[in-house]
Amino acid sequence: MKFKKLRRIYRTLFPVKFSEEQKFINKLKASSLIKEFKQFNSLFVLKFYNDELIYLRDQSHSDYAVFNQMFILEEYKTVSSILKLNIEFNSKESVLIDAGANVGFATIYLNQNLSFNKIFCIEPSKENFKILKKNTAALNSKHILFLINKALSGSENVCFTIENDFRDGKDWSITTKESDSGDIKGITLNEIVKKNNLQEITLLKIDIEGAERFVFESSSDLSFLDITKVIVIEIHDEFNIRANIYSILEQKQFILIESGETTIGINKKHLKF
Structure with missing residues (x-):
């Protein structure tokens, strides 16, 4: 002793x-x-x-920090509950779009709780994309999975470069910048909708480290919001865009809820009641 x-x-x-x-x-x-x-x-x-x-x-790398956010702190538990309790969820028609998929932890967590039919993961970083492919490989057998190594854009035919000087500069903080000489192709949400003949976006998750300012520009086609049931978006206040995004979502009849670092928008047209 x-x-x-x-x-x-x-x-x-x-x-x-x-x-x-x-x-x-x-x-x-x-x-x-x-x-x-x-x-x-x-x-x-x-x-x-x-x-x-x-x-x-x-x-x-930042992978463990994202793992902690998703699986331990359950950052998206609230949005999962909102979908289950308030939205008509048809598993055969359900669509998850994960923009800023990183290494796939949000996709895995959300699908564990809801089980989507079609899953689209958009991630511009080639290094993150390699791990994303590994983490989502098991989803291929049960779901229709699309992995898109591009940057989410507000306009078609735009190219981007990766910027590593945002926030802590790690893998979860990379952002994209429009550039005519960029080697990363952009893709819009409406291109995904049209190409795949989507009738709804059940859940749209956007966490693209400030590049949401491109998606929600006044000149952008925001018609994808008309078929979006729930959106969860992390808005980065470094770019002074929160008020503009809130205004757009409210005009599109979304009820807004702030949950931690994210904003959840619920489309009134798709509520059960």
Whole structure:
């Protein structure tokens, strides 16, 4: 007993200094969601208790922070509840569009709770897109899945470059900038709607690190909102666009709810009551 007390005192006075990698691994070990995990260089493969696999990169990336937001803090729990309780949800016709899909955690979380028929993931970063493909591979057998390595745009035939100087500069904070010489093609929501003959967008999630200012420009075609039942959008106030987006959504008959960092819009035309 004396030895244990002495050891506790010693550890208090001289705490063990873990490397950033070991701190990261300790987080994974401590998670109640993770049954087991394996490491392959900088890539980790996590197994949930339902045996679902999740891929994420090491501590030099933002993947764990997004994992924490989606699966531990359940950032989109409110929007899932709103859809279940207030919107007519036909699983055979339901459509999820995840703009700013990152590595796919939001898509996985939302689909776990609602199970969409068609899923569109839009992600401009080639590196994020590689992990997105791994994380959504299992969805192919049960859903109609479209992975789009482009930038969400407000206008057709626009190209973009990746900007890495937004916020903390990590993978979850990259933003896009319109550029005639850009190597990333843009895609509009209306192009997706027309090409796939969509009759509804059940849930539209937009988290594109400030590039929402392009989508909601006054000159943009916003007709996709007419068939959107619920929108969840993270608005980045660095660009002073919140009031404009709120005004557009209210004109389109959306009821707005602020939930954490996101704004949820519910289309009045599609309420059950």
